[in-house]
Amino acid sequence: MAIIALGGCKAKKAASDGAEVPAGANGAEAIEIPVAVPEKPVGGPSAGVIPKAVVYKTSKDFFYNVPVMLNDSGTGLASYPDPSDITDAQLPVRLADGFLLDRRGIGVKVAFTSYTYEQYHALGFLPSVDQLMESIIDKYPLIAMYRLPMTLSEAQADTAAVNAIIKGGFKDCTMIFSRPVMVVK
Numbered sequence: 001m002a003i004i005a006l007g008g009c010k011a012k013k014a015a016s017d018g019a020e021v022p023a024g025a026n027g028a029e030a031i032e033i034p035v036a037v038p039e040k041p042v043g044g045p046s047a048g049v050i051p052k053a054v055v056y057k058t059s060k061d062f063f064y065n066v067p068v069m070l071n072d073s074g075t076g077l078a079s080y081p082d083p084s085d086i087t088d089a090q091l092p093v094r095l096a097d098g099f100l101l102d103r104r105g106i107g108v109k110v111a112f113t114s115y116t117y118e119q120y121h122a123l124g125f126l127p128s129v130d131q132l133m134e135s136i137i138d139k140y141p142l143i144a145m146y147r148l149p150m151t152l153s154e155a156q157a158d159t160a161a162v163n164a165i166i167k168g169g170f171k172d173c174t175m176i177f178s179r180p181v182m183v184v185k
Contacts, residue, residue, distance in 0.1 A: 053155035054102040054176065055095060055162065056145040060138065062112040063092060063100065066120045068132055070109045074139055078109065080132055083123045091117060093156065096163040099144075101155055108177045111139045145176040 068080040081104075092100035113120075113135040127135070148155055148165060149172045155162050165173060 050151050052174075053148040053150055053152040053162075054106075054145060055099045055148060055155075055166065056092075056102060056106065056110075056177075057097070057099045057143045058112075058138075058141040059143055060141065062138070062141055063094070064116040064118075065112040065137065066115045066117060067104055067106045067110045067112055068136070069107060070111050070139065072109070074109070077129055077132060080129075081120075082126055083120050086117050086121045088117060093159060095159060096166045099166050101152075101159070101162060103152065103156075108142065108145065110142065111136045112141055113137065142177050143179045145178075146170050147174040147176055149173060 066081065066086060069078045070076070071078045090104045092103055095101055113132060114137050115123075115135055148162065150158075150161070165171070
């Protein structure tokens, strides 16, 4: 890739006979190296796939709380946002039956912190991992999570359709997570 980058940007200098020749480092003559460019896009069959929208429901109202992702054991953080990355535009969208449309990119290992979007954005510094772990108010907040048969932009543009999907029992959706329900008789 470095060769492509270097080969693509060539300066020109005047030769002693008045003709232009490509200039390399320190004014030396540059050599052109042919580079094979693949005909097909790199990245495999899913490279151009647009992810589908995700809706989720939590045990409490964490609408304004900043989500972080826990590692597989739930003892540390797998990912967390920089305060400059948090904006109101990433707040979830309230939907029917207490479901929320995810605009932040959460997953099954989500946990919510005591920081609100506004507080976290205003910090001006990234809290330490220890501070973030201490700020977690619920490590197991999810009740259910579904992948919709539409993209996020489609879901945002037509929340009535999303609400119809929710009311219809998530037909044609993929269940990502559902908390087990215990029935006591």
